[in-house]
Amino acid sequence: MNGVTGRMGYRQHLVRSILAIRDAGGVELPSGDRIQVEPVLVGRNAEKLQELARRHDVEDWTTDLDAALADESATVYFDAQVTSERKGAILRAIAAGKHIYTEKPIAETVGDGQEMVDAAVASGVINGVVHDKLYLPGLVKLKRLIDSGFFGTILSVRGEFGYWVFEGDVQPAQRPSWNYRAEDGGGMVLDMFCHWNYVLENLFGAVESVTARAVTHIPTRWDEQGREYRATADDAAYAIFELEGGVIAQVNSSWAVRVDRGELVEFQVDGTRGSAVAGLFGCRIQPAVSTPKPVWNPDLPTEEDFRSQWAQIPDNTEFGNGFRAQWEQFLLDVYAGRPHAYDFAAGVRGLQLVEAGLRSSSERRSVDLTEVATPPADQASTERLRATEPVA
CATH class of the missing domain: 3.40.50.720 (NAD(P)-binding Rossmann-like Domain)
Incomplete structure (x- = not known):
């Protein structure tokens, strides 16, 4: 080990x-x-x-x-x-x-x-x-819903991931400093798009194209020894993934966001017959028959408690680590x-999404995954694309 x-x-x-x-x-x-x-x-x-x-x-x-x-x-x-x-x-x-x-x-x-x-x-x-996230209780429950046909036709997926990682000057950072240096293999896209690829392809369908923006929101951080350094890797990524079968997935990933959700990562899945919100542990559902009928009215405050209209799926079994x-x-x-x-081939598919996402961000366009064909081994030294300009 x-x-x-x-x-x-x-x-x-x-x-x-x-x-x-x-x-x-x-x-x-x-x-x-x-x-x-x-x-x-x-x-x-x-x-x-x-x-x-x-x-x-x-x-x-x-x-x-x-x-x-x-x-x-x-x-x-x-x-x-x-x-x-x-x-x-x-x-x-x-x-x-x-x-x-x-x-x-x-x-x-x-x-x-x-x-x-x-x-x-x-x-x-x-x-x-x-592929640890596939074994999380929340996503196991979500997979059961998919397999049971609960959603009908799945239309879209919206994912929110991240939390505030302290810069390291006043509060010590809770992630290693190398995560924010591209030359050491750091970066949000490289780290998390590999996760999103296996989550999406195993639950909803293979990714066919991606439109992404990778940014470095916080350009200066302090390392474990208290030394100031320039962050050369992206610390946030905002992406739209088009999946086989027409499902659209939007996933925001950021280490520069303060959490206002039940868990550090949540996925909302909307289908013709029902919706669900799954996190690390919980999974809440709202079937079509109990979907409320809100009416947009900017002149009056909303009195409905929308979150109370969702039902929590019971564990029904013991979930281990x-x-x-x-x-x-x-x-x-x-x-x-x-x-x-x-296997390793699944890992390569994750890297294809990483490179497609970085290319999309760099070139400001949608990138088809077929544009990142797996190269032969003798092309392994191909330089990684990066989009690291600080964004205010």
């Missing part, structure tokens, strides 16, 4: 997934047997690794990635490093014969991602990319020797 000293790698992947699986006795197989797991912690900071190992009773840790990859007892390599370091480490792990599970984006460019796909296919290793759920599915796939549903 490479990169677990970072917040996401530590909290979600190490503690709440792998260590939770280990402490529960492993992943249960249909036969009743269990797949046991034991992590090997890898990173650059020996002091942090040693402390994590001590705190969580982990025997093996190292700052030598090649030594860890040479350990034949460790059959899976997981990567949660900064994006700019991911491709090289994963290619080394593939060459060592490891099955690969990785955070996204899997690389910085479509070409780099395709090189990783080709290497994984050639070696025959099972490969997977984290979404990251752990996908880890368990990946480990079952590795054990069975079968492909993982969300």
